[in-house]
Amino acid sequence: MSGPAHPRAILAIVLVSYFLILLDNSVIFTALPSIATSLDLGPTGLSWVQDAYTLVFGGLLLLGARLGDLLGRRPVFVVGLLVFVTASFLIGVAPAGWWLIAGRALQGVGAAIVAPSSLALLTASFAEGEARSRAVAWYAATAGIGASLGMLVGGAAAEWISWRAGFFVNVPIGIAMAVLAPRYLPTTQPRPGRFDLAGAFGTVSVVGSLVFGILEAGDRGWDDPVVLLALSLAAVGLVALVRNEARAAEPVMPLRLFRDRRRSSAYAARALYLGAMIGFFYFTSLLMQDALGFSPFEAGAGFLPMTVVNFAVATALPRIARRYGEAPVLVVGVVLTLLGMAWLSRFDATSTYLAAVAPPMVLIGAGQGLAFAPLTSFGIVGVRSEDAGAASGVVNTSHQLGMALGLALLVAVSADAGDLTARVGVALTWGAGLLAGCLVVVMAGIVPATRRSAPAPARPLATATER
Template structure:
């Protein structure tokens, strides 16, 4: 639900704009207002989950997210919707940040943990892949309000289940790590980073560079403080874990590829092949189906038999192959021959790679740091997705504009821009494969 709400609004944008009177530039903030607090608060929420109890943080996040969803659904103007989306993003960060930490402590046995991580990855992937379809279906059938109001029964049921099923835990206590100045620095740095990425297309390069430099300065100040304070928010020894830092770096490249593929792929279907919103969403349905079936049925067993590194590498090879195929997508292409094979390759590769990558990231983490590591892993997921989307969409637009200026017709120029973006996405996934071979290769037994 929290991942789905990051992109469920994309298809409903025209309806929201017509109903609430958004300006063109202001409409982007329906998405950005959710992503910025979501990405900025994940690390802090993960650490607070370690200190006050992950169950408490999870339940509180669900409550905030569900209440904000209702406010989004009843919004009567742009300001109210954007404010409610920001609160929704904060609640999503609170709930999402501690999930992996809960999983690795609930399922300490390696085989059970692999199955739990596979289920977690399948649910997250399904949320991302189903967002476009459900956004179009709900908007067309019931109106855009219901893309938010549908969260009320789901959120209430999830909250009741969490309170009843999850075992209570006290956490380490706020006195053992409540570095509030450090929390302010890292939250400001992450929030500014996501803001720079998602709004880069609307600002000049000088302003973007200035904001990026400020974000780097905040990160540097946070690092210095963590090295000197007796009770750090982030124990820097955590970053010395080769598996954790390597897996997070690979994830930035992998998620950047997949987010860009989904966004640019949907635009290719609409603007080149002429698909409507609902048909575009339906065309992507094989992705969550394949991911769900493979993750729930085969991923954990494959990791147990062949090892996480080999399964991750095999998945990345399939993703690279799919992006190379899509980089040849023609103007007069067809769904069956030019799009569906790529969807199947990408879905199969992601179903293999993501659970293996998640398991590698969390395998060397102590229990007292599980929430923080979970928040870090989710943070790089948001940053990677935002970065991939910004880079690939900007590249596609720049290539298209250049061809239009040279007199090329709109549809061929648009298709050429998308092919350039898919080629860069193939390079990103190839870089993830190379980094996996160099950094995540298992040592001697």
């Protein structure tokens, strides 16, 4: 299989578009105090500024992935990008809280279309081997860097211009990518087939109910009737969904994706890893602003040690993986992240940024740079071309579910710990526990399966094929 005609243009369009989505997933954290003041939002309304995006994004991901398979990934990608850009503009001009929350929900619709389409387009554009290894490494680097730079952009906009500027910046960039996409992105022919309506409704209902229950548990508690009802509906719906997908001729979530032990373990490991990382971003941002007295911009800039190291490690990753193999690299990445999280959790009232925050951030940045690409690669390894969109959807769904569950869990367990420093310590200790669980999944699921599937000790990212 020959490579794409314009590999750099394809990579740039996909990564910039994906970056916009990730940016707005975190830009909101450092901007929340300014939004609350500007639009007179209370704690509940403010929580829904983020929750509306997460709920819709997570609920529609598998459906967005299936649309790309059936209608063609390039046109679906462009439509999703235009929806996201339109929502960003509407958020920027929001006159009231309800408008902002509705705009964030619409952003979630666009993101749910763009995110799986972007990974599927990379899979379709770059053949398995070194070319795809580099593309996936850049994709993974974008995932890590977008989250931390979102803090910086949100803080800078809130402090120097307006919180609205953090959303307006998406508009010209997103329009430019939508204009360039039809020229450079590869054409993927729509695949004729029946649309699995029951599966589509089931995935939206199950993921939506689960995310809603998790998000509300952070405020209401896990024993609240509303939370229990939502989680019960998700559990019952999951059983019905699995039965439907097992019988459907063309399922929206093919169960064969989970038969490969590496893929199924990668989905679980990704959820645990992202659950810890969202807690790191959320609580460390609070720590720097409230305990250390940083301004919103200074708090965003405080993540730069992690961002710089993450970028350097992620760009060197294909060479590292060729030499040592992707599974060992993933293990080292999770271990480094775990050590950094445990170190940061020891922060106390006498700690300083340079001694107790920046050094563990370096470890976390290095770990994330090593871990994200293999987690992504193992999530799509060996998939058939017709399943590329569905696999990308499951990767991104595990990403969003992990963040929603992780943040709700860490907020809940730290709520009664005492002052802010104590709450951060408890939350990050539990975050380290999530990373320990991720390490167990990797060691028990991915490592032995990789050894069985590849006799050579060192392999490039995503070169294994399903037999």
